[in-house]
Amino acid sequence: AIVAAVEALLAGDSGTTTTAKPLLGKHVLVTAGPTHEPIDPVRYIANRSSGKQGFAIAAAAAAAGARVTLVAGPVGLADPEGVSVRRVETARDMLAAVEIALPADIAIFAAAVADWRPAHEAGSKLKKDGSGIVPPLHVTENPDILSTIAHRRDGRPGLVVGFAAETDDVLENARKKLGRKGADIIVANDVSPANNVMGGAANTVHLVTPEGIESWPQLPKDEVARRLVHWIAGRLPPTA
Amino acid sequence: AIVAAVEALLAGDSGTTTTAKPLLGKHVLVTAGPTHEPIDPVRYIANRSSGKQGFAIAAAAAAAGARVTLVAGPVGLADPEGVSVRRVETARDMLAAVEIALPADIAIFAAAVADWRPAHEAGSKLKKDGSGIVPPLHVTENPDILSTIAHRRDGRPGLVVGFAAETDDVLENARKKLGRKGADIIVANDVSPANNVMGGAANTVHLVTPEGIESWPQLPKDEVARRLVHWIAGRLPPTA
Numbered sequence: 001a002i003v004a005a006v007e008a009l010l011a012g013d014s015g016t017t018t019t020a021k022p023l024l025g026k027h028v029l030v031t032a033g034p035t036h037e038p039i040d041p042v043r044y045i046a047n048r049s050s051g052k053q054g055f056a057i058a059a060a061a062a063a064a065g066a067r068v069t070l071v072a073g074p075v076g077l078a079d080p081e082g083v084s085v086r087r088v089e090t091a092r093d094m095l096a097a098v099e100i101a102l103p104a105d106i107a108i109f110a111a112a113v114a115d116w117r118p119a120h121e122a123g124s125k126l127k128k129d130g131s132g133i134v135p136p137l138h139v140t141e142n143p144d145i146l147s148t149i150a151h152r153r154d155g156r157p158g159l160v161v162g163f164a165a166e167t168d169d170v171l172e173n174a175r176k177k178l179g180r181k182g183a184d185i186i187v188a189n190d191v192s193p194a195n196n197v198m199g200g201a202a203n204t205v206h207l208v209t210p211e212g213i214e215s216w217p218q219l220p221k222d223e224v225a226r227r228l229v230h231w232i233a234g235r236l237p238p239t240a
Numbered sequence: 241a242i243v244a245a246v247e248a249l250l251a252g253d254s255g256t257t258t259t260a261k262p263l264l265g266k267h268v269l270v271t272a273g274p275t276h277e278p279i280d281p282v283r284y285i286a287n288r289s290s291g292k293q294g295f296a297i298a299a300a301a302a303a304a305g306a307r308v309t310l311v312a313g314p315v316g317l318a319d320p321e322g323v324s325v326r327r328v329e330t331a332r333d334m335l336a337a338v339e340i341a342l343p344a345d346i347a348i349f350a351a352a353v354a355d356w357r358p359a360h361e362a363g364s365k366l367k368k369d370g371s372g373i374v375p376p377l378h379v380t381e382n383p384d385i386l387s388t389i390a391h392r393r394d395g396r397p398g399l400v401v402g403f404a405a406e407t408d409d410v411l412e413n414a415r416k417k418l419g420r421k422g423a424d425i426i427v428a429n430d431v432s433p434a435n436n437v438m439g440g441a442a443n444t445v446h447l448v449t450p451e452g453i454e455s456w457p458q459l460p461k462d463e464v465a466r467r468l469v470h471w472i473a474g475r476l477p478p479t480a
Contacts, residue, residue, distance in 0.1 A: 039285070041407050041431070041432065041433055042287050042288050042352065042405060042407070042431060042438070043285065043286070043287055043354070044286060044288065045279070045283065045284070045286075046283070046284060046286055047282050047283055048281075048282050048283070048284065076316040114283070116374055124407050124408050125405075125406060125408070125431075127413075128381065134356055134379045134380060134381055136377060136378050136379065137376060137377040137378075137379055138376050138377075139376065139377055140374060141368065141374055165282060165365075166365060167281050167282070167364050167365045168364050168365070191281070191282060191365075192281065193281055198282070
């Protein structure tokens with residue numbers, strides 16, 4: 001911590017040091033990881049997500065002085081120090097855990113929530129019938145957690161931050177998402193397999209707000225988290 | 241190792257000590273973990289599997305003196321010491337890696353291979369169209385790795401061991417599987433959620449062979465692996 005403080009003094013950038021506590025007294029809600037949507041007791045549909053970026057954000061928010069609630073889908077990551085963690089499996093579980101965790105000053109929805117789930121969950125393992133013919137899997141839309149929370153009339157967090165994981169037209173899709181979902185900020189990243197973002201240690205993000213787009217260079221996910229938390233803290237409405 | 245050897249001497253059970261090398265000079269092929277079957281670049285269908293039991297078997301086979309090839313689906317486990325590991329994602333990748341790894345004296349198929357995969361993998365992330373209507377997901381059967389290898393005319397491993405993860409009629413389904421798949425041994429376990437086998441540290445297995453069924457008590461997965469490897473070694477055909 002001393003080394004970090006000295007480095008920060010030398011860099012003249014006290015806003016991003018680990019000793020600055022811009023979120024003291026704030027409650028920050030973070031979601032992370034994928035959701036698993038059961039087909040039957042052994043099979044599921046999922047989104048790729050290691051949870052690393054969301055866990056790093058929760059840790060960075062705690063380091064910035066916030067009280068942090070992390071709602072995490074199934075990932076193999078340990079609870080970040082000083083963070084209250086709720087583990088969930090499905091999108092519906094995640095929405096319920098998020099609603100229970102409110103009110104919050106800032107909500108950062110970094111989870112890769114499955115858009116769809118099987119329309120019917122089988123109670124027993126589905127068996128092949130030997131015919132080689134497989135009936136189509138009927139799917140239904142999951143609740144949209146970001147949009148649901150961003151459009152709340154009562155108890156909307158002061159700042160609602162969404163993530164957009166895209167493979168095509170990244171900025172254009174993020175801009176559309178900002179308006180459609182009612183978010184204040186969309187953190188967009190290109191998760192095309194060639195970029196190795198999913199499961200990897202680095203990320204290249206673009207911060208999309210009604211005022212414009214700020215693009216950051218490729219950075220370690222921990223560093224993205226630290227910068228993002230301080231950047232978001234600087235945008236907190238004075239009344240929050 | 242000295243303690244284990246002394247304990248084994250006291251127990252009079254040299255066949256299950258860590259110092260016995262019944263598989264010296266043998267090549268053992270093990271599969272482990274789930275497979276992930278892509279829907280699009282960010283979504284997939286999967287089976288629940290931590291890979292712990294298969295990784296433990298690979299480690300136990302290496303400890304028993306074997307040269308071990310482990311073909312592993314996507315799991316968050318480190319390579320076991322002294323084991324040659326191939327990491328794959330889909331059932332088709334896994335079958336290809338298994339065929340490349342042959343010949344083997346023993347093949348132990350502990351992976352939870354997805355029976356089905358999406359019939360068409362989208363090259364870009366599928367988007368919600370805003371209609372709320374979701375088209376059904378068309379799925380097709382994956383290759384059956386156990387059956388394919390067990391039914392090989394050339395280069396069939398001397399012993400082919402399959403796993404049956406069932407939630408209902410565990411032993412009856414395992415018995416049927418033994419004949420249908422052409423395996424020499426089926427290791428059956430009840431993966432009903434109440435048993436907490438998937439992702440847990442313990443397992444209760446039943447060894448199904450043409451001669452009958454042997455049921456073991458609940459044991460740590462490492463201990464299941466050690467016993468299983470020595471039990472299988474004792475059933476190797478003399479010509480293998």
